[in-house]
Amino acid sequence: QVQLVESGGGLVQAGGSLRLSCAASGRTISTYTMGWFRQAPGKEREFVAAIIWSSTSTFYAESAKGRFTISRDNAKNSVYLQMNSLKPEDTAVYYCAAAVQYVGSRVAGYDYWGQGTQVTVSS
16 A cells, blocks of 8 residues: 655745645555646546656646646655646645556546645635
8 A cells, every 4th residue: 555645735826836745655656657636626636747657757737737847756755746837726635646557647547645735826
């Protein structure tokens, strides 16, 4: 089993930045695809970004391209999401997820999930 714990969320003004962290425990995530998803009130959980085990490939939702950067440090068993130029529509609970064999953006492809961290962007 893998436990994922997100941190770094908070309240920020539009145009500001936040860096989310996801710390994994219980098992190494070095071979897993890691992803970030978000869910706003009344909406379905949606893909934000993903990174494969070697960091040589990353994937982003259109809404995140050019503003968000996903990275990982396998030595620290951690994944990060740097979010710049934040907009009010980025307000959501952000979740870290791990996929044992899947590579992509589908929620169903991920096997382990964190509890989420709230990001609120004020206008």
